[in-house]
Amino acid sequence: ACSGGDDGGDGDLTEVKLQLQWLPQAQFAGYYAAVEQGFFEEEGLEVEIIPSGGDIVPQDALANGDVDYAIAWVPKVLGSIEQGANLTNIAQIFQRSGTLQVSWADSGIEEVSDFEGQRIGSWGFGNEWEIFAAMAAEGLDSTTVEIVTQDFNMNAFLQGDIDAAQAMTYNEYAQLLETPNPETGELYTPEDFNVIAYEDTEGAMLQDAIWADTDRLESDEEYEETTVAFLRAVIKGWAFARDNVEEAAQITLEAGSSWGPSHELWMANETNKLIWPAENGIGVMDPAAWDQTVAGALAAVNEQDQHLITEEPPASAYTTEYIEQAIDDLGDEVDTVGSDYQPIEVTLNEGGN
Amino acid sequence: MARLRAAVLGLLGLVGVAGLWEGYKAVGPEEGVLVGENRVLPRTTDLAMPHVWDMVQRLFEPVTSLGDAEPLWRVVLDASVVSLGIATVGWLVGTSVGLLLAVLMQRVRIAEWGLLPWIVLSQTVPLIAFAPVVRSWGSRIEIAGWEWPSWLSVAVIASYLAFFPVAVGALKGLQSPDRIHTELLRTYAASATDTLRKVRIPAAVPYLLPALRLGAASAVIGTVVAEVSTGYLDGVGRLLVSYAGQASGDPAKAWAPIFGAIGLGLVAAGFVALLGALMRNYRRGEAV
Amino acid sequence: MQDAVRIEGVSKTFVTRSGQVHALADVSLTVGEGEFVSLIGPSGCGKSTLMRLVADLEQPTAGTVEVFGKTARKARVDQDYGIAFQQAGLLPWRTVAANIALPLEIHGVGRRERRSRVAELAEMVGLSDFADHHPDQLSGGMQQRVAIARALAERPRLLLMDEPFGALDEMTRERMQSELARITAETGAAVVFVTHSIPEAVFLSDRVVVMSPRPGRITSVITTGIGRDTARDEALRESPAFFEKVTEVRAALHGAPVRSPALEGR
């Protein structure tokens, strides 16, 4: 399923499969932009982006050899690595956690320590570890709250089934702001909510990263070359998405996102905020953030007394070698830091439409 | 005449359900009917129970505000057609496997005893537990340039639900001929294949048809679940997930793919009913 | 001339969950070519079992069964006999013609030949006008006639019939008896005919074999003396000679007149 033919210079493209962790949407704008703008092709790659649904675990698709690279959250992959998957983080695209815990403005839930005794929403699917890690840092154990699985929308929160709902800055939080308040008939505004950003807590964990197969990196030079080429194109893609937010949102809509246009634009903009500015260059791991993620993963215990991981991950769990190489290769061609990045203002319409 | 009556009554039934929905929504409390702590009847907010007319009206509005957006019903219809195609393949695969198993079990009694309990048990394994495995194995199949398409994984998972009623129903049907008929064929020194062709399979038809209908419904359900599970993009399953995600701001939209899925199932059941009409000679014993 | 059936010292024991059943014990019987032999006796005396042994639907526990000098198995494979049961046993999804054609189809008789043979048989049993009907459109008597036509399809020299008229009402039954007599006279086939009805046995047969149960055995054989050339009609039924033979078989069957309401087993 991997490289097809030698990547000779005569235009023979190397086939690459990239596994996403969800359906097409602006969260993955950089990859879709790289396809659409021909950045992958410039690098001699033909990239197939494979979306996933509820039960496809991207890092497993990678570990099984179904794909060549996968996008996944760090803590989930740490769990998989402990279970025996041999994977390496080759580019930490999102520098910050985008997870929020949202409650009503009058709920009195203002920080993690207020969770005690509350109904706390989470999607499950391994998205709950950040919550447990943040609570652990506050000395709360997971049995002091009631964890409620959220489904695909925020209705449970809006109807009062959940006291504090998990929300991504780029998605669910926008869903709230696209919903009319039945009392006023107007859309909800940020003032209606209390927002706890995990980025500001001890529990913050690293999210979307690009993962590769460790064994192949060690043994397959061609794969190494492909990896660097792939990363070069990805960097160009994300830089494009940063500099052309509206166009990037349009690209993901055309790639099959079913969100409304204002929602999609919001997502593209918020995703950019999680990436840029990238002080060490896009995708280069900040060791402190890595250590915090590992510490959180070690500390988190779920309500069934199960641990995400019980020991430090191996050294092979991440490397900056390839992303740094890619940044070097690009030189001045692309701004890989985005130090003067400025987000745009997005107005959400009802239903995201 | 009788058909008209059925159609009118059926329509009345649907109107009745819509009436119940709106009636309850009108008189029921926002928070639903609670008995003690227990919510016995649902909430009546627009978020939980959109108006029937909103659901219908939403169908005719564009999916999103994008300039070239198609009306919602069109998108749902297109996706449903794709899902129907996949479900059909799943149904065909499941039916074939079910029939083969049934013939095997009918011919070899030990096989029946050994396999039947496991066939029953197989259906208690939740689909979602192995959907990723199927997709993973499928994605590695590549024969002479032909690559396993992702819809085929969906069809295979759907066939896992569809084969069951067929296997059980066909076995019952193949075992259903009167002894007098099988013995008659024995006096003709007929081969097992002849007995199968001339007696067992025709006699199985009345058992097979309900099994095929159940199988068709299962194939549709399996297809939708597998689409969601594996993240297949072009079917109703995907719309269900996506539009459910937009249900906070656009509650009526989430119902469109539900209607699509139901329509899908009804079309599948209708197709089997048609099959039944074609085979009515083999159902002469059945009470009408 | 060769005997149609030769049964010698046959016993049959069934092993069931609740023990052994001695269905037949040391039964010997010969049926000549073209001879009409009825088996009569109380329920459970082994009439059907005996007939099924001849048809090779069961194997004897002891003794031998020969059909036209061959083993029963060989005779079955060679299609030396035709068979009919109490239930007509027509395939409900086949028309009358297709039902009659079934054995021919299975033995690979060509379409053309099949069609002409079926027409001939339908004519013989008086159902030409019903060839395209399905069994559920026929009365019980008509169905049974189709079954007889089917049994005759391959011109067997031996007909095995297990209470073929048992499910018919008496008037239809009498009519069917006359027809069967005519048909067997036409075809010259030997017949082994199981029945519960004494008048029916006497009316049709050259010999009536009376059996008794537990274990099943032959207790007497009565020659009716009604020749093949005697017309089987109303007049025969009303003749004193017929009545006499009926009384004789009845006596053989009951030993003495039965008074007490003996309970039948299950």
Added chain:
Amino acid sequence: MQDAVRIEGVSKTFVTRSGQVHALADVSLTVGEGEFVSLIGPSGCGKSTLMRLVADLEQPTAGTVEVFGKTARKARVDQDYGIAFQQAGLLPWRTVAANIALPLEIHGVGRRERRSRVAELAEMVGLSDFADHHPDQLSGGMQQRVAIARALAERPRLLLMDEPFGALDEMTRERMQSELARITAETGAAVVFVTHSIPEAVFLSDRVVVMSPRPGRITSVITTGIGRDTARDEALRESPAFFEKVTEVRAALHGAPVRSPALEGR
């Protein structure tokens, strides 16, 4: 003394999808108290319909039906008759005793009384040892005896029986006939008995009513002359007088001996 049944100028027409069926046309018949009357005739001549009119299971299109001087409806509500059909029609989930008790239960007879009456009835039909069995553990003859006991449960002065022995084999049937004769003699009930069997009709009845179809009407009534006090036994069956009456009914039924294999309709 009051007549059990008085049918006067009764017609019955069924309206079906494919048109009207004249099941009965201008039928008149009286059954005296304690009299045993058989109805005989070809299939479809309206025997069952006539009986069902008496039982108030159908309403006449014209004419009147009186049972013990009341309307048929009143007689049904008053439970003036007991009824039995060709199929025993036992409730499979009830034991023999509970099946016999069913009508008593429905009419609110107390448990004690019910129990003693059921025991008495089981005794009468010779099934005391089987009171706790379920129907599927009984032979066809035994089931039919339970049905008869059930029909007798409320000591009706009129018994309606529609081919009650039609599904039994001939030997069991003859035994059941003797038993029925004994029981009706004991209870003194009048009986309307539908049958296809000429010997059965002659054996049991005071009068045999012969019917013909399309439309159903009574063509002749034959008095058997076999008194209630004559023993219904083997000797009777073998007597020339019996044979004569059989022949007489046969003649009435067939008009002249039938030769051509006339096709029955569906």
Added chain:
Amino acid sequence: MSPTTERAARVAAPVLVGVLGLAVWQLLVSVLGVSEYLLPSPSEIWAELGENSQAIREAAWITGGNALAGLVFGAVLGVVLAALAGWARWFDGMLAPVVASVAVVPIVALAPVLNSMYGADSEYGRRAIAALAAFVPVFVNTLRGLRQTTPLHRDLMSTYAASGWQTFRALTLPSAAPYVLTGIRVATSLAVISALVAEYFGGPRGGLGSFISTSAATSAYARAWAYVAAAILLGLGAYLVTVLLERLVQHRLPTGNPR
């Protein structure tokens, strides 16, 4: 084959197939080296079952409770509506398309709306799903059962001048009983699987379904399969209970034509 050997073979054959299947599976993993990461071996799953037995029991209890609640509610609804449909043809005609629709609607489709309707913090949405799943077979079978009375038996009751209620009690209900039970037997498995799958789509955590997905999401496949095994056992247990119930009633109410 003698009756005793037959009985033995009936038990031995499925056991043999099961053992054979497990052996092949274990062999694939431990000898042929199919990656344990992808396909955990039976022994690993067994070990996880042991380690998490407490958690698994609690989870099975929750899912089982939801399935049971749904089953009871769905079955009652099915019987009541079938009784109405059996009583009035027009009602049956009106119900037909509704039941046909309920029979083909995928759970995934309904889960989000029902969660929203009943509240994601409660188990009611899931119970409603289990109830809907159980309703269909119970309704269909009960209705069929109520139509099993023969004209002969109805005539008989009529000759007894029995009231409608008496006829229902003495005739209609007992003839329908085996069919109702068959419906319940089919409904049991459906209720369990539906309650389980519904947990994938929101609501409180704690049931088998939510832990299957959580475990799988962190690649803890052996643990996930331990939960799946528990789900299978739960389904099997529920099925056996209803089979037993069916036998019991069939024993008390022999229908004359035992399947």
